[in-house]
Amino acid sequence: MAGPMIIAGGRFIAAAALTALIAAITIALLNLIGPDWARFAPASCTGTRCFCEMPRTGAALLQPANSISSFGYVFAGLLMIMLAWSRDWISGFPPLAASILGAAAIIVGIGSVLLHATLTLWGQFFDVLGMYLISGFFLVSALAKWQRIPDRRAMIYYVLLCAGLVTILYALPEVRRWLFSVVLVAAIILELVFARPLRPQIRTGYYVAGLIANIVALMIWNLDQNGQFCAPGSLLQGHAIWHSLGAVALWFAFLYYRSERPIT
Numbered sequence: 001m002a003g004p005m006i007i008a009g010g011r012f013i014a015a016a017a018l019t020a021l022i023a024a025i026t027i028a029l030l031n032l033i034g035p036d037w038a039r040f041a042p043a044s045c046t047g048t049r050c051f052c053e054m055p056r057t058g059a060a061l062l063q064p065a066n067s068i069s070s071f072g073y074v075f076a077g078l079l080m081i082m083l084a085w086s087r088d089w090i091s092g093f094p095p096l097a098a099s100i101l102g103a104a105a106i107i108v109g110i111g112s113v114l115l116h117a118t119l120t121l122w123g124q125f126f127d128v129l130g131m132y133l134i135s136g137f138f139l140v141s142a143l144a145k146w147q148r149i150p151d152r153r154a155m156i157y158y159v160l161l162c163a164g165l166v167t168i169l170y171a172l173p174e175v176r177r178w179l180f181s182v183v184l185v186a187a188i189i190l191e192l193v194f195a196r197p198l199r200p201q202i203r204t205g206y207y208v209a210g211l212i213a214n215i216v217a218l219m220i221w222n223l224d225q226n227g228q229f230c231a232p233g234s235l236l237q238g239h240a241i242w243h244s245l246g247a248v249a250l251w252f253a254f255l256y257y258r259s260e261r262p263i264t
Helices: 004-032 064-067 072-083 093-117 121-147 152-172 173-198 202-223 236-259
Strands: none
Touching: 004 072, 004 093, 064 072, 064 093, 064 236, 072 093, 072 236, 093 121, 093 152, 093 236, 121 152, 121 173, 121 236, 152 173, 173 202, 202 236
């Protein structure tokens, strides 16, 4: 019993160390590019409200709490990839698919850092890109299971879907949030109604836990966005909590997919 626990702890420490390294590199690069973010086109949210946290003018990270909390996604994604390629991986969820989900989580985290650190339009682009990669993965995963689409063809569908979403994001950035919501809701419906019954011995409780975490996160997001849970100069930010709960929700999604048993 001690052996597996030591191995799991080692992966946890390795993922944490890699996350710290990626954070250090990202912040170093931002220091090289910035901190004069005003020379870039501003994010579209600056016309209304870019969340509660007060931007630190002249800093490499305009919103430090919202930026640093985003690395929770990176940690979760790295741990997913490490587990997917471990020797003790026994799941109907292919290691390649698990790695794609992990990579998408990493991109979500780094994209979120780029938005909150710079409040620029290009930072916003990378932030939403990660969200589309995640929602697209959920949608194609459910569709592939339901329609028994082979992995290679599902990969093509995933690339095409993400390319279409990114094209819309580039051409019409103002529709980014509702488009993400449409894809995500469609993915949830397809998964729970059509795909889940076809996944052997799947643990639906993980999926429900992820949905609950996301619902709570969304409530906090709204309170932060509307200024109801807001202390602009504090390092305790509602949006940072949203990031943390979002990473937890992604981890529960990973546990859900991993719990599927191989067909024997």
